[in-house]
Amino acid sequence: MMAIDGARLIEDLRELAGFGSFGTGVDRPAFSDADMAARRWVCDRLADAGLDAAIDNVGNVLGRTDAHQAVLIGSHTDSVPKGGWLDGALGVVYGIEIARAVRAAGIADGAGATGVDVISFQEEEGAFLPLMGSRAFCGEVSGAEFDAASNADGHGLRQAIADWGLDGNPPARVDAKRHTAYLEAHIEQGPRLEAAGLKIGVVTGLVGIRRFRIACAGQADHAGTTPMDMRRDAGAALVRLATALLDMFEAEAAPETVWNIGQVTFRPGAFNVVPEAAELLVEFRDTSPDRLVRLGDSLAAVVAAADGASNVAVTAVDAGGIAPAQLDQRLQAAITAAAADCGAPSVALQSGAGHDAMVLSKHVPAAMMFIPSIGGRSHHVAENTSDEDIVLGCRVLARTVESLIAAS
Amino acid sequence: MMAIDGARLIEDLRELAGFGSFGTGVDRPAFSDADMAARRWVCDRLADAGLDAAIDNVGNVLGRTDAHQAVLIGSHTDSVPKGGWLDGALGVVYGIEIARAVRAAGIADGAGATGVDVISFQEEEGAFLPLMGSRAFCGEVSGAEFDAASNADGHGLRQAIADWGLDGNPPARVDAKRHTAYLEAHIEQGPRLEAAGLKIGVVTGLVGIRRFRIACAGQADHAGTTPMDMRRDAGAALVRLATALLDMFEAEAAPETVWNIGQVTFRPGAFNVVPEAAELLVEFRDTSPDRLVRLGDSLAAVVAAADGASNVAVTAVDAGGIAPAQLDQRLQAAITAAAADCGAPSVALQSGAGHDAMVLSKHVPAAMMFIPSIGGRSHHVAENTSDEDIVLGCRVLARTVESLIAAS
Numbered sequence: 001m002m003a004i005d006g007a008r009l010i011e012d013l014r015e016l017a018g019f020g021s022f023g024t025g026v027d028r029p030a031f032s033d034a035d036m037a038a039r040r041w042v043c044d045r046l047a048d049a050g051l052d053a054a055i056d057n058v059g060n061v062l063g064r065t066d067a068h069q070a071v072l073i074g075s076h077t078d079s080v081p082k083g084g085w086l087d088g089a090l091g092v093v094y095g096i097e098i099a100r101a102v103r104a105a106g107i108a109d110g111a112g113a114t115g116v117d118v119i120s121f122q123e124e125e126g127a128f129l130p131l132m133g134s135r136a137f138c139g140e141v142s143g144a145e146f147d148a149a150s151n152a153d154g155h156g157l158r159q160a161i162a163d164w165g166l167d168g169n170p171p172a173r174v175d176a177k178r179h180t181a182y183l184e185a186h187i188e189q190g191p192r193l194e195a196a197g198l199k200i201g202v203v204t205g206l207v208g209i210r211r212f213r214i215a216c217a218g219q220a221d222h223a224g225t226t227p228m229d230m231r232r233d234a235g236a237a238l239v240r241l242a243t244a245l246l247d248m249f250e251a252e253a254a255p256e257t258v259w260n261i262g263q264v265t266f267r268p269g270a271f272n273v274v275p276e277a278a279e280l281l282v283e284f285r286d287t288s289p290d291r292l293v294r295l296g297d298s299l300a301a302v303v304a305a306a307d308g309a310s311n312v313a314v315t316a317v318d319a320g321g322i323a324p325a326q327l328d329q330r331l332q333a334a335i336t337a338a339a340a341d342c343g344a345p346s347v348a349l350q351s352g353a354g355h356d357a358m359v360l361s362k363h364v365p366a367a368m369m370f371i372p373s374i375g376g377r378s379h380h381v382a383e384n385t386s387d388e389d390i391v392l393g394c395r396v397l398a399r400t401v402e403s404l405i406a407a408s
Numbered sequence: 409m410m411a412i413d414g415a416r417l418i419e420d421l422r423e424l425a426g427f428g429s430f431g432t433g434v435d436r437p438a439f440s441d442a443d444m445a446a447r448r449w450v451c452d453r454l455a456d457a458g459l460d461a462a463i464d465n466v467g468n469v470l471g472r473t474d475a476h477q478a479v480l481i482g483s484h485t486d487s488v489p490k491g492g493w494l495d496g497a498l499g500v501v502y503g504i505e506i507a508r509a510v511r512a513a514g515i516a517d518g519a520g521a522t523g524v525d526v527i528s529f530q531e532e533e534g535a536f537l538p539l540m541g542s543r544a545f546c547g548e549v550s551g552a553e554f555d556a557a558s559n560a561d562g563h564g565l566r567q568a569i570a571d572w573g574l575d576g577n578p579p580a581r582v583d584a585k586r587h588t589a590y591l592e593a594h595i596e597q598g599p600r601l602e603a604a605g606l607k608i609g610v611v612t613g614l615v616g617i618r619r620f621r622i623a624c625a626g627q628a629d630h631a632g633t634t635p636m637d638m639r640r641d642a643g644a645a646l647v648r649l650a651t652a653l654l655d656m657f658e659a660e661a662a663p664e665t666v667w668n669i670g671q672v673t674f675r676p677g678a679f680n681v682v683p684e685a686a687e688l689l690v691e692f693r694d695t696s697p698d699r700l701v702r703l704g705d706s707l708a709a710v711v712a713a714a715d716g717a718s719n720v721a722v723t724a725v726d727a728g729g730i731a732p733a734q735l736d737q738r739l740q741a742a743i744t745a746a747a748a749d750c751g752a753p754s755v756a757l758q759s760g761a762g763h764d765a766m767v768l769s770k771h772v773p774a775a776m777m778f779i780p781s782i783g784g785r786s787h788h789v790a791e792n793t794s795d796e797d798i799v800l801g802c803r804v805l806a807r808t809v810e811s812l813i814a815a816s
Binding site: 253259263275 | 615638665669674689691693
């Protein structure tokens with residue numbers, strides 16, 4: 001097998017975590033100083049690994065092998081604000097280490113061979129426009145989307161690109177003839193592997209997401225002087241509606257479906273004022289497109305049943321969504337076999353979060369591999385994985401790449 | 409009957425509303441420039457009515473008749489921020505007009521007679537310390553309470569008193585030998601009189617209030633990657649708890665009981681994060697001390713049943729309360745008879761809000777009379793009552809005073 005240098009791998013991850021370090025995590029939103037310094041560091045490491053490396057016109061860092069074809073390995077190096085050190089970074093540093101290992105093994109030499117390209121996508125986390133880097137890499141972002149996107153400070157995406165002098169750079173693009181596969185390793189960001197004592201998750205697909213903003217409109221009244229039967233209590237209506245939604249999901253969801261009422265707000269929000277307005281944010285996720293549709297219909301039925309009861313108007317607004325993605329079965333089999341080769345117990349599971357692989361899977365055969373998250377934590381400085389599990393994951397991914405190159 | 413000058417009454421109310429006018433309402437929190445200007449105006453009107461009038465050491469304005477005993481008429485002239493023009497002001501201006509009418513009728517002349525004292529309490533609304541003026545008038549405010557009270561700007565109550573040079577003024581005090589009755593007229597602040605086509609509410613008692621802050625503590629997790637059965641979802645726990653509370657109140661409340669879940673907050677509050685913390689504010693009101701205790705016990709039982717379910721800790725903190733107050737039955741009968749004398753249809757009802765009468769009722773026989781609120785609105789610039797209803801209310805209260813003086 002190709003030789004993975006575990007100490008070097010961990011050292012690289014720690015060095016990368018130094019850019020924008022925040023406690024035990026990182027604060028490295030897309031196009032921040034820390035993010036761009038990290039990208040230059042990644043670019044240098046890719047060049048050291050013998051790849052032709054450059055930052056493209058949206059901030060993606062691509063290192064290209066001189067082989068004729070390539071397995072593309074990558075993820076992203078931007079983070080959520082005050083996030084963890086492994087989310088995204090892990091998949092990029094795995095790519096760097098595997099590119100070095102492939103080169104050292106000499107298995108991708110020659111113009112007709114298959115090598116390894118490595119990419120760090122920009123702006124996966126959505127400071128401006130989620131999955132922007134991978135979507136741009138796949139030619140999916142329109143000029144209008146670029147024009148409209150801005151971050152929480154009101155800074156435009158186009159301006160951020162111009163600020164860093166990137167707009168003249170050549171774009172990097174996926175190439176279905178060149179890229180025989182896209183492999184993305186990532187921390188699980190959930191508790192399942194750890195709870196089951198497993199080391200590798202072979203991802204079958206990425207869930208689709210549907211989001212709704214549900215609002216109740218009533219009337220503010222004095223909560224002492226207004227009899228109960230004369231109120232138009234938006235808060236009570238929302239509480240009962242939210243319970244009905246939870247009941248609906250429990251009754252109709254599949255075992256893997258997840259849902260969340262993530263936010264509830266009341267206005268004006270005082271002990272002694274009947275709420276005039278109340279709102280909730282709800283999302284649900286499933287890999288089945290049909291089930292996403294059916295659950296959306298059931299949500300609409302719950303809202304329709306609540307609308308007008310107690311003289312409170314209830315409306316649901318679609319707050320966007322993402323279609324589910326299925327990953328390549330041949331690549332899943334290759335990861336499963338590689339895990340067995342490395343003695344790493346594995347399981348097939350779905351990804352409950354979005355990833356760049358979601359975008360890539362529409363253009364090239366794509367796969368994802370998870371390693372355990374301690375306590376299932378992520379998007380938080382407490383995010384972590386043991387060094388041992390990190391190194392084992394890299395060995396499994398390297399073994400997968402080796403088998404794909406051998407079969408090419 | 410004594411003669412009430414309806415035009416003069418309305419003119420006085422409009423003039424008073426000019427102090428701190430805000431749209432169609434007033435913005436006149438205790439000790440603001442507008443509030444103190446209004447108090448000086450009230451003091452002048454009381455002097456014009458032949459009373460010995462002064463502002464006391466906490467901002468209360470008291471006008472004293474030279475008769476031996478007095479029916480005390482009053483309310484407050486401070487307002488909530490951006491409030492209505494009648495809340496409090498009505499009861500004070502009724503007092504001014506009735507003092508003038510009593511003087512004009514010559515029915516309280518002579519050292520042994522019963523006359524009318526008029527008071528505008530300071531700080532009923534709680535910018536610093538709710539009901540401060542009436543509590544100070546009754547000797548109920550401790551030095552420690554004065555020391556601790558401050559407003560939303562962090563300005564201390566003692567400092568506010570000193571800023572206006574009041575601290576050297578003689579205190580005004582209730583006198584059970586002098587004050588044979590306390591009468592407070594007020595807008596209903598609710599929709600019942602208007603809805604029933606009635607003009608006068610004879611208040612039987614003021615509800616007591618109990619308030620609780622109920623908190624659910626779970627764990628923040630990624631709402632996509634954390635399976636439903638591994639979550640500690642504080643939001644879902646709060647939603648189900650809130651529904652259980654609403655069900656409990658509906659099952660156990662008396663017809664006149666009112667309750668309100670006025671505020672719900674989730675943390676961190678995003679589509680894709682399982683809430684780690686969720687909180688609600690709930691209050692309930694009833695005139696029965698026993699029922700207040702029983703409902704509190706039932707609330708505690710609902711909380712105890714929820715605590716620990718789904719690995720979410722639930723706690724309830726008592727956020728304070730007010731004991732209910734019963735009003736004097738002889739005075740209620742006098743108001744009911746006076747309404748009949750004036751041809752004003754009346755009904756006995758409870759007050760769902762707190763008033764200065766709540767404090768006075770512990771020291772002297774006290775009564776309250778409500779007039780209709782248009783649309784039930786109050787604590788809002790839209791607060792209003794027709795001129796006709798305002799004048800009729802004053803006639804009923806004057807007739808009540810006349811009967812009390814005649815019986816003294």
